[in-house]
Amino acid sequence: MVKLHAARPPPTPRLLSGARFMQGDHACAEGALAAGLDFFAGYPITPSTEVAERLSDRLPAVGGRFVQMEDELGSIAAIIGASAAGARSLTATSGPGFSLMMENIGLAAMMELPIVVVNVQRASPSTGLPTMVGQSDILQARWGSHGDYGVIAYCPDSPQECFDLTFEAFNAADRYRVPVFVLMDEVVGHMAERVVIPEPGILSIRVRKGPRQPPGKEPFLSYAPDDDLVPPIAHAGEGYKVHMTGLTHDERGYPITDAGVHHKLVTRLVDKVRKHADQILMTEEFMLDDADTVLLAIGCTSRSARHAVRMARAQGRHWGLLRPKTVWPFPSDRVRELAASGRVRQFVVPEISLGQLRREVERLTRMPVINITHAGGAMPTPEQILEAVES
Amino acid sequence: MSIPVEANISLVDKHPADDLLRADRFPHILCPGCGIGTVIHTYVRAIMESGVDPDRHVCVSGIGCSGRAAGYVNVDSYHATHGRALPFALGIALHKPDLVVTVISGDGDLTAIGGNHFIHAARRNINLNVICINNFNYGMTGGQTGPTSPKGARSPTAPDGNQDHPFILPHLAHAIGASFVSRWTVLHVRQFQEAVLRMMEKDGFCFTEVLAPCPTSFGRPNNFAQGLHEMEMYRDRCHIENGVSRMSDLQIDIMDPDWPIIVGNFVDVERGSYGEHA
Numbered sequence: 001m002v003k004l005h006a007a008r009p010p011p012t013p014r015l016l017s018g019a020r021f022m023q024g025d026h027a028c029a030e031g032a033l034a035a036g037l038d039f040f041a042g043y044p045i046t047p048s049t050e051v052a053e054r055l056s057d058r059l060p061a062v063g064g065r066f067v068q069m070e071d072e073l074g075s076i077a078a079i080i081g082a083s084a085a086g087a088r089s090l091t092a093t094s095g096p097g098f099s100l101m102m103e104n105i106g107l108a109a110m111m112e113l114p115i116v117v118v119n120v121q122r123a124s125p126s127t128g129l130p131t132m133v134g135q136s137d138i139l140q141a142r143w144g145s146h147g148d149y150g151v152i153a154y155c156p157d158s159p160q161e162c163f164d165l166t167f168e169a170f171n172a173a174d175r176y177r178v179p180v181f182v183l184m185d186e187v188v189g190h191m192a193e194r195v196v197i198p199e200p201g202i203l204s205i206r207v208r209k210g211p212r213q214p215p216g217k218e219p220f221l222s223y224a225p226d227d228d229l230v231p232p233i234a235h236a237g238e239g240y241k242v243h244m245t246g247l248t249h250d251e252r253g254y255p256i257t258d259a260g261v262h263h264k265l266v267t268r269l270v271d272k273v274r275k276h277a278d279q280i281l282m283t284e285e286f287m288l289d290d291a292d293t294v295l296l297a298i299g300c301t302s303r304s305a306r307h308a309v310r311m312a313r314a315q316g317r318h319w320g321l322l323r324p325k326t327v328w329p330f331p332s333d334r335v336r337e338l339a340a341s342g343r344v345r346q347f348v349v350p351e352i353s354l355g356q357l358r359r360e361v362e363r364l365t366r367m368p369v370i371n372i373t374h375a376g377g378a379m380p381t382p383e384q385i386l387e388a389v390e391s
Numbered sequence: 392m393s394i395p396v397e398a399n400i401s402l403v404d405k406h407p408a409d410d411l412l413r414a415d416r417f418p419h420i421l422c423p424g425c426g427i428g429t430v431i432h433t434y435v436r437a438i439m440e441s442g443v444d445p446d447r448h449v450c451v452s453g454i455g456c457s458g459r460a461a462g463y464v465n466v467d468s469y470h471a472t473h474g475r476a477l478p479f480a481l482g483i484a485l486h487k488p489d490l491v492v493t494v495i496s497g498d499g500d501l502t503a504i505g506g507n508h509f510i511h512a513a514r515r516n517i518n519l520n521v522i523c524i525n526n527f528n529y530g531m532t533g534g535q536t537g538p539t540s541p542k543g544a545r546s547p548t549a550p551d552g553n554q555d556h557p558f559i560l561p562h563l564a565h566a567i568g569a570s571f572v573s574r575w576t577v578l579h580v581r582q583f584q585e586a587v588l589r590m591m592e593k594d595g596f597c598f599t600e601v602l603a604p605c606p607t608s609f610g611r612p613n614n615f616a617q618g619l620h621e622m623e624m625y626r627d628r629c630h631i632e633n634g635v636s637r638m639s640d641l642q643i644d645i646m647d648p649d650w651p652i653i654v655g656n657f658v659d660v661e662r663g664s665y666g667e668h669a
Contacts, residue, residue: 039486041478065485065666070511074478077471077508081451081482084469085490089482107472215446236467236483237490239446243413243462245470254416255462255470 014062015200022195024188025050027159031166036205038087041067041078046130047186048120051092072097076104083113086235088170092118095137105179106145111244114173118182120189123376133186134376136353141181142328148266150273153181153328155298159193171206176272177230187300208233215239224251229272282325291320294338295348298327301379305350308385330360339365350380411435413465424618426577426603430524431460437587449492451480456531457497457524474505477512484518491591493520499529499537502558513567513596518664520590521598526605534608541646545612560600562638565658570595572658576602578625595664628652
C-alpha cells in the first residue's frame with residue numbers, strides 16, 4: 001500500500017540562481033549566503049532590518065546559525081567569536097548600531113579575525129531620520145574605532161551590486177583578515193530592481209589560508225605573517241592552541257608591552273590594505289575618456305550623477321563619472337591621475353553628507369571641487385547637480 | 392636530628408598540569424596573595440578530569456586581572472574586549488557546539504560593563520561555563536569600586552566608603568535563568584573544582600561565582616592587607632549550604648565580621664540549551 005505524504009516545499013538552495021526582482025537589503029543577504037555565510041548575529045535597526053529578517057529564514061534553512069542579539073555590542077562580538085571558530089560571519093546595522101560596534105571593529109582588526117559588517121546608512125547624526133537616506137558614515141567606517149588599522153569598504157549603487165559586493169566582501173575579509181564593510185544607503189537598500197544570481201560553479205569562494213603544519217608538534221605562530229603580510233589562521237578546536245588578544249602581541253599571540261613590537265604590528269595591520277590597494281580597488285568609469293568635468297559619487301547619489309552626466313553630454317558638455325565601488329581604500333591614484341591629465345579642469349562631488357567625500361577629493365588635488373550636499377533625508381537630483389556646476 | 396626520607400621518592404621534571412599552562416608566559420602578572428592563580432589552576436585540573444580532549448576546550452576572558460586567565464591556559468584562548476567575553480564566547484559555542492567553552496572573567500567585566508550580555512546569555516541558556524572571579528573591586532586599574540564592592544568599602548573612587556548596593560551574583564544568575572549556579576571561594580578548591588567539572592559536563596548556561604582575595608587593591612584599604620587575611624575570613628565565616636532555599640540569603644557583607652557567607656551549589660536544573668528545539 002502506498003502511503004501518501006503531504007507535499008512539502010523543496011528545501012531552498014543556498015544559491016538562488018536566476019533573475020529576480022529584489023530589494024537591496026534582500027540582495028545583500030543573498031550575496032552573503034552565496035559567499036558561504038555560516039553565522040549571523042544582529043539587532044534590528046531601520047533601514048537594515050530586512051537583511052536580518054531574510055537571513056532569519058534563509059540561513060537556518062541551509063545549515064547556518066542566526067542569532068538575534070541583545071544589542072550591537074553583542075552582535076559584533078558574537079560574529080568575531082564565530083569567526084575565531086572558522087565561521088564566515090556577518091552582522092547588519094545602521095548608523096547608531098555602527099557607532100556601538102566601533103569598539104570591537106578594533107578588536108577584529110587587532111585579532112585579524114575576518115568579519116563583514118553591513119551598514120545601511122540613514123540620515124544622521126544620532127537617531128536622525130531612521131527611515132530616510134544618508135551617506136555620512138563614510139569617514140566613520142574608515143576611522144571610527146580608536147587607533148590605526150586597515151579596513152575595506154564597498155559602496156553598492158544597486159540591488160545587483162548589493163549582491164555582488166557583499167559576496168566580494170567575504171572574500172576580501174578572508175583574504176586580508178581585516179574588517180570589511182558594505183556601506184549601503186537607505187535608497188539602495190530599499191529599492192527593488194532586477195538581480196541576477198549566477199548558476200552554481202560561477203562564483204568562487206576564497207578559502208582562508210590555514211597553517212601549513214599539523215597541530216600538536218611544533219608551536220604554531222598565529223601571527224607570523226607570510227610575504228603578503230597576512231598570517232595563516234588556525235581556528236578554535238583545530239588543535240593549535242592559539243591565543244588571541246586585543247593587546248599588542250608578538251608572533252605567538254602573547255601580550256607584550258613593547259613599543260617596537262607595537263609599531264611593527266600596527267604598521268602591518270595598516271599595510272595589509274595599503275600595499276594591496278591596487279588588488280582591492282574597484283571603480284566604475286562612465287564617459288570619462290574625454291571628460292573635462294569629473295563627477296565623483298557613490299551609492300544612490302552616483303545614480304543622480306550618472307544622469308547628470310547624460311544631461312550634460314546632451315548639451316554638448318564633456319562630463320564623466322568616476323564611481324568608487326570601494327570607498328576604502330579610496331581610488332586616490334586615479335583621482336591624482338585625472339587631476340594631472342591636463343584635460344580635467346574641475347571635480348564635482350554630490351553626496352548625502354556635508355562634505356565627507358569632498359574632503360577625500362580635495363586632499364588629492366588643488367583643482368576646484370564643487371560640492372553638492374544634502375545633510376540627509378534627500379539626495380541631490382541631476383538638475384541640482386547641473387545647476388550647481390553652472391552657477 | 393635528620394628528617395627521614397623515603398628512599399623511593401624522586402623529583403619529576405614536569406608538573407602534571409604543565410601541558411595545560413602556557414609556561415613560556417611565566418612569571419605571570421598577578422600579585423602575591425591574589426586568588427586568580429588558584430582559579431586558573433582549578434580550571435586546568437577540571438580540564439584534566441573532564442575526560443574531554445583539551446583540544447576541545449576553549450577559554451574566553453574579558454578585560455581586567457581576571458581577564459588575563461585566558462592568556463595562561465594552553466587551550467585555544469581568546470582575550471576579548473571589556474565586557475564582551477560572553478557574546479564572543481557565544482559565537483564560538485554556537486558555531487562549534489562540540490567545543491566546551493568556558494568564560495573566566497571578573498565581576499566588573501561580567502556584570503557591570505558586560506551586564507547586558509550576562510543576562511541575555513543566561514536567558515537564552517547558551518551552552519557556556521562562566522567562572523566569575525569576584526574580588527570586590529577593579530583590581531587592575533587600582534582598586535576602584537565595582538558592582539560587587541561592599542557598602543562602606545573604601546576605594547580610590549569611594550574615599551568615604553562605597554554608597555552603592557552590591558550585586559548578589561548567584562541570586563542574579565538564578566533570576567535570569569542560569570541552569571547551574573554556585574558560589575565557592577579559592578579556599579574551597581575541591582568543591583570549586585567539582586562545580587567547574589559539573590559545569591563542563593552540563594548543557595546550558597552555568598555560572599559559578601568564586602570569591603578571591605585582592606590584597607593589593609581591595610584588601611589594603613579594607614582590613615584585608617594580606618591574601619591570607621581574606622582566606623582566614625573565608626575559613627571563619629563560610630557556611631556550606633547546597634540548594635539554599637532563599638537566594639536573597641546569599642547577600643555578602645565582608646565588612647561586617649559577624650556576617651556569614653553562604654557557599655555551595657545552589658541551582659542545577661534542566662532548561663534545554665539554546666537551539667535544542669530548532
